[in-house]
Amino acid sequence: MGFALRKDERYTVEDYLTWPEDGPRYELIDGVPYELNAPGYEHQRVVAALHYELEYHRRERLKAGGGDGGPTCDILESPIDVALSDITVVQPDLIVVCDPSIVVNGVVRGAPDLVVEVLSPSSAAKDRKHKRRLYEAAGVPQYLVIDPAYHFVESYLLGADGRYPEPDILEPADTLTVRIAPGFSLTLSQLFGWTLPLEVRQEYTRYG
Template structure:
């Protein structure tokens, strides 16, 4: 099993410290000034990402755009995340980064990132005002969705297998977890 590595440093890092990171197949993220490095994911994870990209792109309105990692989402000086899939307002796109919270951030769980995705990243997206956050578990398969209400995430959907999640945000779309990862 691959592991998440937090790189020791003498001071909290900022987004500027990430600008010259190597292109080595790892994902480099910054959470509260701590560098988090994750290895390349499993094929089942990538299948889920690819199929979700297709499903979201098919229903995406023209003022929004769907992306997959690596896209830096700068949530603050000391926090830069790379969600597996994101939906952003085209008007918010920067030259190299998304300098604002996306309208949807999606993480596809891996054993090495599960706790970070369910806790730290969820909390950072919530604090940054990201309207919707989804977590997909390819092992079950399942999807849990939260929407921001009064500055706090509220669970709005929990489905597994062949059950469909009918999302209202960021736009109407139906996602079935098994269709994302099964043959």
């Protein structure tokens, strides 16, 4: 997330949807527009790696006739508009949507089943604090915060009380699981192996 523009004005989701698509990218947080910086190379490697692993798992379950979770879900990377309220639209780095009814005219209106944010220097504070609050309030079942610089993941799982307890902190030797994808598991060394040079990356990844 970049810098806020015109903080003295407040906008709605409907205002946001009229803005030019060929201009700067924004998120709308509580009515305030924030310009988005272009993500870095390592950031995008991590997003692509997780997308690949989730899609591979989804397809394998589909072949096997798996019913619950995964096969009928869509896995999408930014830019994709996710409207969490009448005055908030975010563009998470990656989402999983299993309920097609919340997609209206190309906009996700409601809580995805999984939201992933990959940290960058310009977004770290907001992703960890402000966006965590937004996703919790919207009822996002699982929120992953991935740090590509220090190679760890914070996994927030929504409780029965509608709140996120303290996150599970995963390190390279730990295994990442996804609530909506039964049977999915990925060690962080495999995930972050994608961000290493090719000759090293091949030692960590299963499909590279």
